[in-house]
Amino acid sequence: MLVFDVEGTLFDSGAALPGTQLTSTIWQAIARALGPEAVEEEVATHERWNAGEYASYLDWMRETIEIHIRHRLMEDDFRGLVESAPLKEGALEFFTRLDKEKAIPVLVSGGFRALTDRAQRELPIRHAFAACDYFFGDSGEITGYNLLPCDFDGKIDFIRLMLNEYHLTFEDWAFVGDGKNDVPIATRAPMSIAYAAHPDLVEASTHATSSFDGVGDLLAQYGLIGED
Secondary structure: OEEEOOEOOOEOOOOOOOOOOOOOOOHHHHHHHHOHHHHHHHHHHHHHHHOOOOOOHHHHHHHHHHHHHHOOOEHHHHHHHHHHOOEOOOHHHHHHHEOOOOOOEEEEEEEEHHHHHHHHHHOOOOEEEEEEEEEEOOOOEEEEEEEOOOOHHHHHHHHHHHHHHOOOOOOOOEEEEOOHHHHHHHOOOOEEEEEOOOHHHHHHOOEEEOOHHHHHHHHHOOOOEOOO
């Protein structure tokens, strides 16, 4: 089983907001779209997370969602950010060549369900877990949401679920990610690939590469990548 992070791994992420150590494709893009006050409030949540002031990742998401509601994130703007997020160079070619009879790709994201939906359509990929799913009302404003604890240490529970489903052992998977938040999962994976990654993840991973071609070359050694 091949487990992939999404934001920053399959999709480009912009530069981290000033004062933050984590990048993301959509979370921080929303803050930028909502304006300077929302950016300031988003950065403050990162500071509280780093200081250990949230009981869990769910609590951090809840506070961030309150920012989005307060600053009136609209559905059209949200969908526009999701649909305009650029796929990483080489991602489509990689998944086209991946032998899905030998390797089961699974997405586990601390980001938005809408972005994993897009990845599943375009790449395509059958299984995905994402931390946040927004519901919008007729007015276009957020009316509700669904949250899953699938970031940082929480990713491992969803990986175990899929390993059990396919009757695989804990030695039968590999992880590909990019962020500092992926360090806990990379250290537990039998094989981990840091792709264009934060230095902390590079240090924690089995392999490191700067391109999807590099990811493909590493997995080709195991017969998981077909010919061009």
